[in-house]
Structure formats: structure tokens, C-alpha cells
Amino acid sequence: MTHLDSRNLPLSTKSDLAAERYREGVDLLLSAWPGAAEALDEAIAVDPDFALAHAARARLHAVRTELASAKAKIAKAEEIVSRHGTERERSHVQVLSLAISGQAAKALERALDHADRWPRDILILSLPLGAFGLFAFSGMSNHDQARVDLCERHARHFNGDDWWFLTYLGWAHAENGNVTHGRKLTERGYELRIDNANAAHALSHAMYEAGAGEDAERLLANWLPRYDRAGILHGHIAWHSALGALERGDPERALAIYENYIQPSVTAGMPVNVVSDTASFLWRLQAYGHTVPAGLWAAAATYSAEYFQKAGFAFADVHMALIAAAVGDTAAVGQRTEALTGLIDAGALAAGPVVPAICRAALSFAEEDYPGCVRILEPVAAEVVRIGGSGAQREMIEDMLLLALMRSGEVVKARQLLDHRLHRRPSPRDMRWQAMLTA
Structure with a gap:
């Protein structure tokens, strides 16, 4: 047999x-x-x-x-x-x-x-699929399209009823900008296997990209209790809920989610998720004008010291630099930037110059040198996609540029970037920022 x-x-x-x-x-x-x-x-x-x-x-x-x-x-x-x-x-x-x-x-x-x-x-x-797949971390600028092409090439082999394939086909389309179609496919994959963290995660991404943040929050609030905290995506999916609360202007709720589910001491997540989720959440909380409680940045730095010390993993490099900049470790940012530049010179960093540029920009932003941040980040903004991850994760870098423009008095450029973002995805936070710029 x-x-x-x-x-x-x-x-x-x-x-x-x-x-x-x-x-x-x-x-x-x-x-x-x-x-x-x-x-x-x-x-x-x-x-x-x-x-x-x-x-x-x-x-x-x-x-x-x-x-x-x-x-x-x-x-x-x-x-x-x-x-x-x-x-x-x-x-x-x-x-x-x-x-x-x-x-x-x-x-x-x-x-x-x-x-x-x-x-x-x-x-x-x-x-090759997913936010942390071989395409995403290849350094390609068109990895979102490459995932769609791969899935569509093989779709005929799955007969439209495979929970795994539908999840990734939908996620690929949503990340590539075909959000309505992507959400429909992902919802079908989720319905076929609800005990699937990748489906809940992908569906929350599709909702986020569609500007349906409240839908995503409701989905995750109902779904997350069925997922054991030992699940490797538990903390990251909670991170999406925390971002939703920040979008709505509820930092207390966002911080409670972080402290209960996301911070290194409470999550069983993959190190790459723990480092990126802690760095990006705390950065957003602080950059949006809220207070980061004492000790949270230090805890993120202590955890991250066990991982990704060797430069060359672009997605991790960016978040390690964020943490180092936040705790004032300028030497660590400089060393990582120097190492990344050496890798570029040796042809060994597929994502290219955008990676050390983001690291330098993060340090400038942390030091409140907003014009310097703009000078570094604006020329490479179109290349940020090369670091991999998802659109929701990379949006933090766009936030950095936008806030640096606003705080540098570059009102016209800030409005142009905001208009583009609001056209792409309605966001309560961006609408608040737009109101500030037009007041």
C-alpha cells in the first residue's frame, strides 16, 4: 500500500x-x-x-x-x-x-x-511565500508581484478548495495591491480552516490594507482566544491588534496589549517577530507622541542582544538599529551601518544601500535631527520594499519619513505623501495628521 x-x-x-x-x-x-x-x-x-x-x-x-x-x-x-x-x-x-x-x-x-x-x-x-519567505528576503523590489505570479501559476493544481493555498494566494494579492480580491480569497481559506494562525494573520492584513481596521480588530478579538499562547504567531497577531488601537488613538489599549501579549517576557514568538514587533510598536508609540513606560526599550534591547548581532539580514538589521537608536547606543548603529556598507561593497547584501540608509535615518530621527532623517531617507524611500516583511511592517519607515517631513516644516511634501497614503488606504491616524497640516 x-x-x-x-x-x-x-x-x-x-x-x-x-x-x-x-x-x-x-x-x-x-x-x-x-x-x-x-x-x-x-x-x-x-x-x-x-x-x-x-x-x-x-x-x-x-x-x-x-x-x-x-x-x-x-x-x-x-x-x-x-x-x-x-x-x-x-x-x-x-x-x-x-x-x-x-x-x-x-x-x-x-x-x-x-x-x-x-x-x-x-x-x-x-x-518562497509569506512576509518572511524566500521572495520577501531576497532583496527583490518586486517580491510582492513575484508571490502573486507563483501562486497564480500553480492555482489550477488546487481546485479552489485548499485552505492552505487560498490563504497564501489571497495574502499575495492583498499585499500586491489587489486588496478586495485578496480579502475574498483569504476569507475563504480562513473559513475552511479556522484553526490556522496564518489565515487569521493574512485576513487581518487584508483588512488592514483595505482600511478596515475595525473589522481586523473584531476578527482578532474573537479569534485570538482560541489560539494557545504557545503558538509562534500569537504575539505577532496581537501586535496587529495593538496597531489597530494606536490607529484609533487609544494608546492605553495598545500598550495593554503589548504588555500582556507582545513584549519579550510574555511571548513565545519567533525571534525575528519578537525583535521586529517590539521595536516597531515602541517606535510607533513614541513617534506618535505617547510615552513609552520606563524599561520597555531596555527590555527589547536585552532580548535583541541574543539575536541578529551579525549584519546582513536586512529586515532584522533595520529593527536592531531602531532599538539601538532608541536606547542611545549610537556606536551599535554605527557598527551595523559600517558592516552593512562593507557587505554592499562585497556584493553580499541583496537588499542594497537602502538598509544602512534606514539604520542611519533611524538614528537621526531618534536624535531629533529631522532634516537629516529626510535627507537620508527620502532618496531611498522607493527601495524600502527590498527589506522584506509585509506592507504593514514597512509602513513604519514611511511613517518615519512623513513625521520627519512634518517636523522639518516640509509641509508640501508631507501633504503629498499623506494624500498618497489616504488614497491607498484610509487611516484614522493619517486623517488626524492631515487635519494638523491643514489647520
Whole structure:
């Protein structure tokens, strides 16, 4: 009897239970839901020669930044498929191995080739997708469009009823500006599997991009209690709720969400989310004119000191610089900027000069040198997309430029940027700022 995965691809295991637990584990992994580790560990225990179970477990370790464990598990998967694995399984393991070993460009190339041959192998198809996927962190300026193109190229293989695919197809469209269509698709994916943190997250993004902040807040307020706090996206999804409260002009509510669900001492999130969510929330709170309680920036700095000290991960670099600037560590910002410039000179930073520019601008903003911030940030504003992440995450950099323009007396330019933003996405905060500029 041939065992199949959840998308009807054959699996090299003779165990019914191992195949069942693998299917469950992968779906839990791809919905960012607790229990994936236990399911995959049981699949491995039942069949220690089940290569794809080892590979999926390696992927989960990598998502949690448990790199030593990820490398050990993927090495085991490689050893097994070298002895007895199908062509698809060997390719599957190789793509994950490249991603785990940090060879992102090669991993992206091989993942796209693999998807052309086996489009329903969704663990591999997932790698280029999402705000933290291989496309987003490739340094490409058109990664939003690239995700849409990839999903649409393979849509015919999913028959319009796959919860995972609909979620990512909708998210890709919403991030790329086709918000109404993206929200409709994402809502369908969410309905098909509500116990799916990626779907709730994607739907909140679609609502945010549509200017439906209150819809997003209601969605998350109703949904988040069903998601265990051990879930890796729990804190980040709460971050969206906190941003919604800030948009409405309710900093007390936003700060309560931060303290209860987002700050490093209370979240089980991925380090990249914890660093970026803490930095960007506290920056917004302060930049919008509210008081950051004593100790919160210091706690973010203490946590971040354990991660991303080596420059070269553009999205993390920007948020590490924000934290360093906020706590007055100008030397750290300078060292990171110098290291990034060296990587650019060596052709080793795909996102390019926009990354050290944002780091320098963050320091200028923190030092209240608003004209200096404008001089640094305005020329590279169109390139911010290269750092990856989502539109909601990158909007902070646009806020930095807008506030720097306002505080520098550049009223005409500030109005032009605000008009563009309000046309793209109605925002209560932007409307308040527009009223200030026209008063």
C-alpha cells in the first residue's frame, strides 16, 4: 500500500501511523498551530527511516531559530534519501537543506524548480511565500508581484478548495495591491480552516490594507482566544491588534496589549517577530507622541542582544538599529551601518544601500535631527520594499519619513505623501495628521 501526504503525493514509509502523523504535523506546521512538533516526532519514532518526517521537523526547528537541531535533522533526512528516496523526496530534502544552511538564493531557485515539477508539494511551495519567505528576503523590489505570479501559476493544481493555498494566494494579492480580491480569497481559506494562525494573520492584513481596521480588530478579538499562547504567531497577531488601537488613538489599549501579549517576557514568538514587533510598536508609540513606560526599550534591547548581532539580514538589521537608536547606543548603529556598507561593497547584501540608509535615518530621527532623517531617507524611500516583511511592517519607515517631513516644516511634501497614503488606504491616524497640516 502506498501512503500519501495530505495533497496526495506518495510517501516513502510503510507505516500507516507515521504517514498519518506526518500529514497532521505538516498541516499544523503550515497553519502555525501548536502540536506540529509532537506529531512529527511521533512519525519519526514510529518510522526512524522516514526522511520527509525528519525534513519537516528540521523545517520546524528552523522556523523557531533552533538552527543546530534543524541542521542535525536535515542531515539525517539527507542520509536517508541518499539510500532510499524518490526523486521528489530527494529534491524536497535538498531544497530544505539549502534553506536551513543559509543558501537562500539557491534555495529559492531550487524551490521554484521543484514547484514546477511537484506544485502540490506545499511544504516546498510555502518557502518562497509569506512576509518572511524566500521572495520577501531576497532583496527583490518586486517580491510582492513575484508571490502573486507563483501562486497564480500553480492555482489550477488546487481546485479552489485548499485552505492552505487560498490563504497564501489571497495574502499575495492583498499585499500586491489587489486588496478586495485578496480579502475574498483569504476569507475563504480562513473559513475552511479556522484553526490556522496564518489565515487569521493574512485576513487581518487584508483588512488592514483595505482600511478596515475595525473589522481586523473584531476578527482578532474573537479569534485570538482560541489560539494557545504557545503558538509562534500569537504575539505577532496581537501586535496587529495593538496597531489597530494606536490607529484609533487609544494608546492605553495598545500598550495593554503589548504588555500582556507582545513584549519579550510574555511571548513565545519567533525571534525575528519578537525583535521586529517590539521595536516597531515602541517606535510607533513614541513617534506618535505617547510615552513609552520606563524599561520597555531596555527590555527589547536585552532580548535583541541574543539575536541578529551579525549584519546582513536586512529586515532584522533595520529593527536592531531602531532599538539601538532608541536606547542611545549610537556606536551599535554605527557598527551595523559600517558592516552593512562593507557587505554592499562585497556584493553580499541583496537588499542594497537602502538598509544602512534606514539604520542611519533611524538614528537621526531618534536624535531629533529631522532634516537629516529626510535627507537620508527620502532618496531611498522607493527601495524600502527590498527589506522584506509585509506592507504593514514597512509602513513604519514611511511613517518615519512623513513625521520627519512634518517636523522639518516640509509641509508640501508631507501633504503629498499623506494624500498618497489616504488614497491607498484610509487611516484614522493619517486623517488626524492631515487635519494638523491643514489647520
